[in-house]
Structure formats: C-alpha cells, structure tokens
Amino acid sequence: MAENLQEQMYQRLREGLLAGRFEPGEALKLRDLAARWGTSPMPVRGALQRLVAEGALEGEPQRSVRVPVITAERLIQLYQVRLSLEGMAAEEGARRLDAAGREQLHACTERMAAALARRDAQGYLYDNSQFHLTLYRASGNPVLLRLIESLWLQAGPLFNRLFRETDLSLFNDFHQHCLDALDQGDPAAARQAIEQDLLHFRSILLGLFEEAVE
C-alpha cells in the first residue's frame, strides 16, 4: 500500500476526477467519502483541501467542497494558458528529448492508433496524456510540469462527456506531425504541432457546449 491514508484518498479522488466520475456541481461530503473508503473523515478532509488548493475543486470557507462547473468562458481561459505553457514545454522538451524518449513517444502513438481502430476513447485519451507528459517531462522544468498537471486536473470533469458524447472520428492526429518534427530536430515545429493538437481538442470541447445550449 501507500505511505499514508491522505495520499491514498488524494490519488483516488484525483483519478476519479480525471476519469470524470463525479458530476459537475456535485458536493463531495467528508463523512460520505470517509464511510465509502472506510476511514475517518480526517484524511479525506486533507485530500479535498489539497485538491481545492490545486484548483481542481472549489470550496468556500465553511461549506461543502464542490466539483466545479466549467463554463465555455472558463474553458477558453483554461486553454489560453494551456496553449502557452504546453507550447513552451513542448518546444523545450523537443530540444532535450533523447532517443529513448523518442521511442516512448512512438510507442504511444501506435497504441493511440490501435485504440482509435477499436473505438476505445478511454484508451486513446490515456495514451494521449502519456504522450504529452513524456514530452513535457523532457523539458527538465519541474515548475512548468506542476502547473500543467494542475491545469489538466481542472479540465478533468469535462472528459466524461467526451467518453459518451463524442464521435471518435473527430480525434485527429497531430502527434504524427510532432514526431516528424522531433525526428528532424525542429523544436519550433514540434511546438506548433502540439498547439494545433490542443486547439483541435478545444474546439471539440467547445462543440459540446453548443449542443448543450440547444
């Protein structure tokens, strides 16, 4: 098992959040979660407060912690920052990525193609995140990495809707462009490919909002 209970609770909540298992607007109550996981409310409290501090949940002082409801406006704001941060991480990562890292990225894209073929959105998204993460990690900037992960967590609650409502054919593949750029040693092109990928994803997510308005 892990070191301490609070860390376990945090991981479970984070995982559930990224998988979109919590409804936006849902109130996460201490004693409920504690009872469900068989612990005292104490470690759950810590885990929730940590997620609030990271911006993944929102909680006013004396009230229950809630899963944030993402508006289209907030989604745009989120992606404005993601574009800047992940663009930088991609460019810097492209400069420093070694052969082993490139191999990992190739493996990821192959698995993504396979997942796409078998219409497995969840698998696709998982390897997608792995692809981005390993590239960004190569940038060697932990400050940057922490912020990016924080942003991913904030977008998490939207992904459950992707699983259900999205046509898989919408998933385009800018990762191949990125790989080509990496093999040619062109960091600027790698950055551009990543930014294109993010923009494409953003438009898909924004599309979900327009459907919801109807």
Next chain:
Amino acid sequence: MAENLQEQMYQRLREGLLAGRFEPGEALKLRDLAARWGTSPMPVRGALQRLVAEGALEGEPQRSVRVPVITAERLIQLYQVRLSLEGMAAEEGARRLDAAGREQLHACTERMAAALARRDAQGYLYDNSQFHLTLYRASGNPVLLRLIESLWLQAGPLFNRLFRETDLSLFNDFHQHCLDALDQGDPAAARQAIEQDLLHFRSILLGLFEEAVE
C-alpha cells in the same frame, strides 16, 4: 477576524513567506507554530499542507515541511514560466484595462518612485507587486491569475535577501514604459515592458547567487 483558523494560519504563513521571514531550508514544525500562534496543531497542519500543494513549501510524506532552497537553476526555470505567463497576462490586461485601472497604476508608480527616493526597498517591492497584480487582474482570466500568484509565492523566500543585500540603485523602472504603452493603447509594447522588468529582476536575483559562490 477571519472565518476559520486554518485560513488565518495560511495568511500568516503566506505573508511571512513573501516577506522572506523564514530561512530557506528551515523546517516548519506543527507544534512549534501552533504554540506560537496559540492554537492546536490541527489548523496549522492544514495551512502547511495547502502551501505544499501550491508549491510554496516542500514536504515529503512523513517528514517535516521545509522552506525550499532555491538554486540558480530553479530560479531560471521559475522565470521562464513567469515570463510566459505574466507576459500574456500583461498583454491581455492592457487590452481590457479601463481608465480607473490606469489611474491605480499611475498611483503605484508614484509611490514606487517615492519609496525609491527614501531608500525603502520593502515599500518599493510592495507597490511593485500591486502594480503587476492590478494589471494582470484586468486580463479577466482567473486561471492565469492563480498560477501567477503561485509562482510569486515560490520566489518569496528570495526576497528577504533583496531587502538586505541589494543596492537600491539597481532597481530600474520599466513600469513607466509600460504606462506609456497603456496610454497609447499598445498591448504588445506593454507586454514587452513587463518582460523587460522581469528579466531585469531576474538578473539581480541571479547576481545574488554569484556573490554567494565566492
């Protein structure tokens, strides 16, 4: 007073951290702080964990929380991200800032000049932060703002050295350039001014490291 104790503890710790009242590498111990502020260890624990989650303190699982020691490498990484994020916030803020906001910025620069004249580094830095904050706030992007504040907190422990060791004549003033750009309605120029300001600050801080090596 405030709503709950944990929030008060958090504000006190944050303030002390930004003012550089804690030594880098210093271990912050629950019962010590609790006794000093006259509370139980519980709210202090929450406040410390929150600061760890925000990256302002570092704490391994079962060990005491410590004030991070900033290396030159980490400083460079920090400023790489600050440059990108605050540049974006400045440009967007410049686009949306209204007349009242511009008035506040003018007041800030006047106070900064006054502080400089009376050799008050602390006062200068305070109004400096206010200047940046009001400009960034005008960007209307809370996601961005949260990340920037998180980065400021990470650089906090360095500022106490500025108070003591730095020649005030080193403080240059790129804020006037920024104001000019704002009055002319030129967001790109405003961004450039802010970036110049950050780079200048960065070189001052890096200078402190070279002294320390001797």
Next chain:
DNA sequence: TTGACAGCCCTGTGATCACAAAACAATGAT
C-alpha cells in the same frame, strides 16, 4: 578514537469527540 547499536524523544498522522454554522423541513401566518 571511532564506529555501530540501542534507547528515547520528537514529529507527523489518524481517530474520536465537541461545537458552531449552514442547509433543510415543517409549521405557521398572511
């Protein structure tokens, strides 16, 4: 004199309890 080991103390963690404020529901008046 120096190295290792054992003991104690210090420190973070988790559980239980007591409390206050907020959310909810039932009851009453208009």
Next chain:
DNA sequence: ATCATTGTTTTGTGATCACAGGGCTGTCAA
C-alpha cells in the same frame, strides 16, 4: 397557496488523544 420563520439535522472545523516512524544522542565495543 406562498412566503417567512423556527426547529432539527447535516456538515465542516478545531481540540485532544493514541500511535508509529525517523532522527538524535549516549554508550559500549573494537
């Protein structure tokens, strides 16, 4: 019927206690 108000329940917060793991020190052997 609708809204305000009051009483009850729920829910987060803080304190105290019990526990376990790490670190430090003193002692003993080589």
